[in-house]
Amino acid sequence: MTSYKELGLVNTREMFAKAVKGGYAIPAFNFNTMEQMQAIVQAAVETKSPVIMQVSKGARNYANGTILRYMAQGAVEYAKELGCPNPQIVLHLDHGDSFELCKECIDNGFSSVMFDGSALPYEENIAITKKVVEYAHKYDVTVEAELGVLAGVEDEVSAAESHYTRPEEVEDFSKRSGCDSLAISIGTSHGAYKFTPEQCTRDPKTGKLVPPPLAFDILHEIEKRIPGFPIVLHGSSSVPQDEVDTINKYGGKLPDAVGIPEEQLREASKSAVCKINIDSDSRLAMTAAIRKHLAENPSHFDPRQYLKPARENMKKMYIHKIVNVLGSDNKL
Numbered sequence: 001m002t003s004y005k006e007l008g009l010v011n012t013r014e015m016f017a018k019a020v021k022g023g024y025a026i027p028a029f030n031f032n033t034m035e036q037m038q039a040i041v042q043a044a045v046e047t048k049s050p051v052i053m054q055v056s057k058g059a060r061n062y063a064n065g066t067i068l069r070y071m072a073q074g075a076v077e078y079a080k081e082l083g084c085p086n087p088q089i090v091l092h093l094d095h096g097d098s099f100e101l102c103k104e105c106i107d108n109g110f111s112s113v114m115f116d117g118s119a120l121p122y123e124e125n126i127a128i129t130k131k132v133v134e135y136a137h138k139y140d141v142t143v144e145a146e147l148g149v150l151a152g153v154e155d156e157v158s159a160a161e162s163h164y165t166r167p168e169e170v171e172d173f174s175k176r177s178g179c180d181s182l183a184i185s186i187g188t189s190h191g192a193y194k195f196t197p198e199q200c201t202r203d204p205k206t207g208k209l210v211p212p213p214l215a216f217d218i219l220h221e222i223e224k225r226i227p228g229f230p231i232v233l234h235g236s237s238s239v240p241q242d243e244v245d246t247i248n249k250y251g252g253k254l255p256d257a258v259g260i261p262e263e264q265l266r267e268a269s270k271s272a273v274c275k276i277n278i279d280s281d282s283r284l285a286m287t288a289a290i291r292k293h294l295a296e297n298p299s300h301f302d303p304r305q306y307l308k309p310a311r312e313n314m315k316k317m318y319i320h321k322i323v324n325v326l327g328s329d330n331k332l
């Protein structure tokens with residue numbers, strides 16, 4: 001058993017309470033590689049922001065769970081070295097799909113876990129979430145649950161259709177499961193293709209797709225029923241068109257990739273939404289920089305030559321999100 005406290009990590013409890021009160025949201029960035037980890041830590045330190053570094057099942061399969069755990073420990077030490085004496089870094093399991101996986105992560109130094117029972121029948125979702133909560137709270141680990149289904153594909157998580165969270169269920173669910181935060185479905189979606197062109201309208205000036213708006217009425221109804229309870233938005237990348245254009249210009253093929261407009265996420269950050277998950281935007285920033293670098297420098301073959309601009313580009317994106325979208329800067 002390794003407690004996250006020994007690693008210098010923190011859970012989400014205090015962080016979320018402050019974010020709900022303060023009208024901002026904590027960034028939850030997925031990571032798989034050292035360059036992503038470095039970019040996340042540099043961005044968080046420079047902006048004095050708390051940060052959630054999250055690991056999906058896909059990341060565990062790609063990088064190995066043990067390595068990611070030590071990278072999170074390294075992230076804390078790296079943040080200190082960069083001049084942040086008390087970094088607020090959470091190591092979070094994204095989309096845990098069983099009690100056993102959540103337990104394994106809790107036993108191995110994660111400070112927060114998600115149990116995603118959103119595809120299960122309601123009572124089963126409550127029962128397993130509650131079991132995870134009972135185990136997690138023994139070690140002061142916080143638990144995120146999910147109600148409602150997001151559409152889209154990301155790692156092993158996929159659903160063809162979304163089902164908005166039903167506001168009438170949230171009070172009963174949060175009370176009986178004992179979860180610390182709740183991921184809801186109000187129209188965000190996983191991946192870089194959040195909406196089909198048919199679901200969108202086209203901006204007549206730019207020809208770009210404009211996605212359907214988030215269901216703020218449902219969010220506000222949920223806030224009314226569980227005032228101050230920490231709400232989480234998954235699938236909240238904005239799929240920046242300049243990165244998509246760069247990828248397409250240098251040999252990529254991402255037609256009609258579309259995300260959530262940042263103005264809407266900014267508005268959501270001011271509500272009880274206190275954790276916003278961003279993964280695809282980091283992937284796009286990395287790939288755009290690598291494609292551009294290799295196209296412009298065909299003789300380069302040292303990975304450091306193209307991973308350095310990739311890291312810089314991700315860091316720029318993370319800082320932009322923290323300062324201009326989530327408002328979590330200067331909160332340490």
Ligand SMILES: [Zn+2]
Nearest residue numbers: 190234235277
């Ligand atoms: Zn998700």
